[in-house]
Amino acid sequence: MTDMSYTSTRSGNSAGKIALRWGLYLMLGLFALFYLMPLFVMVTTSFKSLEEIRTGDLISLPREVTLDAWRTAWSGACTGIQCEGVRPFFWNSVQIAIPAVFISTLIGALNGYVVAQWRFKGANLFFALMLFGCFIPFQVVLLPMARMLGLMGLAGTIPGLIFVHVIYGLGFTTLFFRNYYVSIPSELTKAAKVDGAGFFRIFWSVFLPLSLPIIVVTVIWQFTQIWNDFLFGISFSQAGTQPVTVALNNIVNSTTGIKAYNVDMAAAIIAALPTLFVYVVAGKYFVRGLTAGSVKG
Amino acid sequence: MAPILEINNLYKNYGSVEILKDINVAIEQGDFLVLVGPSGCGKSTLLNCIAGLEPITKGSMAIGGQDMTNVSPKDRDIAMVFQSYALYPTMTVAKNITFGMKVRGIDPAIQEEKLTYVAQQLQIEPLLKRKPGQLSGGQRQRVAMGRALVRDPKLFLFDEPLSNLDAKLRVEMRTEIKALHQRLGASMVYVTHDQIEAMTLATKIVVMKAGVIQQIGTPAEIYNRPANLFVADFMGSPAMNLIPAKTKANGNGMQIEIARKDGDPIMLTDTRNQDLPENVIIGVRPEDIADASSVRSGDAQEADCLIDIVEPAGADTFAVMQLGGKHVTARLHSETTAAAGAAQRLAFDLGKVSYFEPETGLRLN
Numbered sequence: 066m067t068d069m070s071y072t073s074t075r076s077g078n079s080a081g082k083i084a085l086r087w088g089l090y091l092m093l094g095l096f097a098l099f100y101l102m103p104l105f106v107m108v109t110t111s112f113k114s115l116e117e118i119r120t121g122d123l124i125s126l127p128r129e130v131t132l133d134a135w136r137t138a139w140s141g142a143c144t145g146i147q148c149e150g151v152r153p154f155f156w157n158s159v160q161i162a163i164p165a166v167f168i169s170t171l172i173g174a175l176n177g178y179v180v181a182q183w184r185f186k187g188a189n190l191f192f193a194l195m196l197f198g199c200f201i202p203f204q205v206v207l208l209p210m211a212r213m214l215g216l217m218g219l220a221g222t223i224p225g226l227i228f229v230h231v232i233y234g235l236g237f238t239t240l241f242f243r244n245y246y247v248s249i250p251s252e253l254t255k256a257a258k259v260d261g262a263g264f265f266r267i268f269w270s271v272f273l274p275l276s277l278p279i280i281v282v283t284v285i286w287q288f289t290q291i292w293n294d295f296l297f298g299i300s301f302s303q304a305g306t307q308p309v310t311v312a313l314n315n316i317v318n319s320t321t322g323i324k325a326y327n328v329d330m331a332a333a334i335i336a337a338l339p340t341l342f343v344y345v346v347a348g349k350y351f352v353r354g355l356t357a358g359s360v361k362g
Numbered sequence: 363m364a365p366i367l368e369i370n371n372l373y374k375n376y377g378s379v380e381i382l383k384d385i386n387v388a389i390e391q392g393d394f395l396v397l398v399g400p401s402g403c404g405k406s407t408l409l410n411c412i413a414g415l416e417p418i419t420k421g422s423m424a425i426g427g428q429d430m431t432n433v434s435p436k437d438r439d440i441a442m443v444f445q446s447y448a449l450y451p452t453m454t455v456a457k458n459i460t461f462g463m464k465v466r467g468i469d470p471a472i473q474e475e476k477l478t479y480v481a482q483q484l485q486i487e488p489l490l491k492r493k494p495g496q497l498s499g500g501q502r503q504r505v506a507m508g509r510a511l512v513r514d515p516k517l518f519l520f521d522e523p524l525s526n527l528d529a530k531l532r533v534e535m536r537t538e539i540k541a542l543h544q545r546l547g548a549s550m551v552y553v554t555h556d557q558i559e560a561m562t563l564a565t566k567i568v569v570m571k572a573g574v575i576q577q578i579g580t581p582a583e584i585y586n587r588p589a590n591l592f593v594a595d596f597m598g599s600p601a602m603n604l605i606p607a608k609t610k611a612n613g614n615g616m617q618i619e620i621a622r623k624d625g626d627p628i629m630l631t632d633t634r635n636q637d638l639p640e641n642v643i644i645g646v647r648p649e650d651i652a653d654a655s656s657v658r659s660g661d662a663q664e665a666d667c668l669i670d671i672v673e674p675a676g677a678d679t680f681a682v683m684q685l686g687g688k689h690v691t692a693r694l695h696s697e698t699t700a701a702a703g704a705a706q707r708l709a710f711d712l713g714k715v716s717y718f719e720p721e722t723g724l725r726l727n
Contacts, residue, residue, distance in 0.1 A: 250448065252448035253448045255410075255413075255415050255435075255442070256450075256509075258434075259436065260462035260509075262436075262462075270461070271452075274453075275452055
């Protein structure tokens with residue numbers, strides 16, 4: 066059927082068809098330009114000197130490329146009284162994000178495996194409550210969480226922030242893995258049980274090897290959430306444990322006198338690079354994994 | 363020797379719904395037990411209970427003389443083949459087959475030896491390095507069988523293993539399973555909804571309906587002496603003709619009267635059965651109605667019947683007519699002269715006839 070309509074339209078009005086095609090490309094190109102504009106401004110500004118920014122045009126290319134702003138942003142910009150750039154905070158973010166992503170993904174996988182394949186009384190209620198956790202606004206948990214962290218002696222520490230992100234991420238990671246595992250026939254679990262494998266053996270030998278697409282999705286999702294988080298970062302950290310997002314805010318807001326736009330832009334790009342990197346490296350698995358649950362095979 | 367599998371008064375409920383009611387089955391070493399019934403009759407649930415994958419609500423079960431009622435599947439000394447095959451998708455065929463042995467910590471040299479033996483038995487040696495996704499349906503089926511065979515268990519369990527195959531392959535695999543059973547002399551429990559599979563494979567058939575066992579017997583017993591109308595209708599293809607009839611005692615037996623839409627009723631005499639109630643349902647297999655010209659047994663009684671439909675099926679030709687308000691099928695020779703719309707002289711053989719009580723559906727003779 067598609068073949069027939071294809072040939073008939075081609076023989077019918079090919080000039081109109083081509084015009085339509087080019088019109089489509091033009092529209093898409095314009096939208097792409099529109100969305101790329103802020104990034105373009107950020108990148109060009111970060112390579113300009115302050116002098117040039119003051120005198121030049123916002124969207125013109127830098128007359129003279131300079132890395133000074135990047136150097137300052139990385140290791141010299143002032144975040145309040147301290148002037149060490151975003152570097153120490155960048156490492157804080159790494160120390161928070163990597164364990165938090167790893168732990169929340171692992172526990173989410175186990176939770177999803179249990180809810181999907183080891184049905185117990187109240188499993189549906191349990192899952193519904195986990196799901197509900199995804200929709201609780203950040204602001205609601207701030208005070209109770211602060212109290213909890215205080216009681217646990219984790220207030221203002223990096224492990225404390227890891228803990229917060231793991232807890233908050235579990236709803237999402239459980240949801241992802243549960244929806245993925247629920248499409249795997251339960252006969253697989255039964256077969257492994259008859260073969261003599263136990264709970265963890267089945268998880269490790271049968272389910273985890275099947276999970277690459279959904280692991281990629283979960284890691285991207287969690288990494289983006291945790292790296293970009295600002296509210297938990299600013300609420301539960303203290304000097305020395307603040308993540309890069311908080312540092313970026315401080316750099317931009319605590320400067321007095323002349324605004325160093327080039328430094329701000331460079332710092333912003335540095336703060337955004339890891340998430341960009343993760344998307345570029347794993348993006349194609351992301352789309353594949355998101356649709357994997359819906360289409361069998 | 364104790365029966366290899368013994369199930370006593372087994373009940374299974376899901377919440378308040380009774381799935382299985384008072385199941386009692388026992389089989390001996392080397393038996394091929396087939397659980398057959400329409401979908402939803404509880405046969406797969408029963409198999410899962412035997413495997414230990416579903417806990418039972420009441421009753422007890424023993425495998426090889428040992429009580430297994432509350433034993434976990436891995437300690438029951440069973441192997442199971444699933445409908446979807448349930449091969450581990452990320453493992454090669456060889457790893458699929460040896461996974462169970464690996465879990466149980468069996469010496470790798472022995473694993474290798476058994477793998478080679480089983481691969482040879484099932485002719486899957488060229489496939490050992492492939493993943494399940496690269497196999498055809500029939501090949502996956504073989505691998506699933508291999509995974510069960512390698513265990514060398516007391517009891518094999520099969521859950522509709524052929525239902526995902528195409529018709530031709532299904533018949534081939536059926537023969538192969540039967541050959542395997544004869545070669546190994548193993549005890550097997552096999553679930554199917556296909557009554558032909560049940561007849562061809564079983565040494566013992568359990569017919570189930572709505573969680574209740576209707577009849578247990580050899581294929582011949584089930585086929586020739588169905589215990590009630592359900593079994594009579596379910597087993598056999600085309601199904602047994604179940605015709606309402608009236609009976610009357612006469613000198614040397616029973617006079618049976620089958621009404622016809624137009625014309626006189628058919629009158630048959632049964633000399634073997636006595637004391638039937640006035641209203642019965644008479645069960646006659648299609649092969650017991652034949653062309654009068656080619657009749658073999660002395661029991662046959664002839665009558666002219668108006669044929670409605672003729673269905674040639676190669677080896678046989680099926681003729682359909684109206685008797686007692688029901689469609690009645692006769693299995694005739696392929697060279698029969700029967701034609702639609704014309705009368706044909708047919709011979710009714712009452713040697714294997716069944717009588718059922720119309721109300722309860724129970725067998726009378």
